[in-house]
Amino acid sequence: MSYDIQQWILEIKSLQQQLADMQRDRDAALDSAANWRQLYNTEAQQRRDEALRSQQTIESLKAQIQQLHEEVKGIERLSSPDAISASVEQIENVQELQAKLIEVLIERDRIAQSLKDERLAHAQTREKLTTALGDAVDVLTSVQRRGHAPTEEDGIKQNSPPPTPLPAATQPVADLPAFVKTPSLKLPPTRPAPPRF
Numbered sequence: 001m002s003y004d005i006q007q008w009i010l011e012i013k014s015l016q017q018q019l020a021d022m023q024r025d026r027d028a029a030l031d032s033a034a035n036w037r038q039l040y041n042t043e044a045q046q047r048r049d050e051a052l053r054s055q056q057t058i059e060s061l062k063a064q065i066q067q068l069h070e071e072v073k074g075i076e077r078l079s080s081p082d083a084i085s086a087s088v089e090q091i092e093n094v095q096e097l098q099a100k101l102i103e104v105l106i107e108r109d110r111i112a113q114s115l116k117d118e119r120l121a122h123a124q125t126r127e128k129l130t131t132a133l134g135d136a137v138d139v140l141t142s143v144q145r146r147g148h149a150p151t152e153e154d155g156i157k158q159n160s161p162p163p164t165p166l167p168a169a170t171q172p173v174a175d176l177p178a179f180v181k182t183p184s185l186k187l188p189p190t191r192p193a194p195p196r197f
Contacts, residue, residue, distance in 0.1 A: 091097045 088100075091100060
């Protein structure tokens with residue numbers, strides 16, 4: 001009889017231990033679920049905030065685009081002869097007219113200076129390109145006179161046949177300058193050299 005009671009007591013303790021383990025597992029699962037719920041809510045709130053900020057940015061950009069369209073239309077309207085005439089007619093006294101004239105003259109001078117700077121830069125670029133082209137033509141001419149025909153390895157394509165080479169004893173050995181060998185130099189095809197007699 002005492003053996004049955006002892007067995008019952010062991011089973012009850014075993015069941016109590018299992019119940020405690022299950023309660024601990026349940027509490028851990030509930031804690032984990034609460035943690036995941038909190039992470040999900042935090043992530044969802046961040047996504048909602050980002051969506052709201054993106055929508056606000058889109059609305060702001062739309063407003064800026066609309067404002068720029070209106071400014072462009074306003075500039076187009078103001079630059080028409082009728083708009084200029086109407087603007088001048090609204091001036092009521094000499095002081096306003098003088099102020100407007102000063103503003104227009106300053107803007108004209110600024111535009112004229114910008115145009116002058118642009119022309120100067122264009123002229124300098126043209127002069128540099130012309131100089132570089134002249135130098136290249138001079139080098140090609142001197143190389144051809146010495147009897148050395150430039151090859152495609154030198155970065156120059158020729159449609160004309162190479163000139164007749166000089167005899168080996170009188171043919172000079174010359175190295176081309178570095179800029180002639182540069183493959184990026186593209187020159188138009190040269191005319192065939194006149195025949196030598």
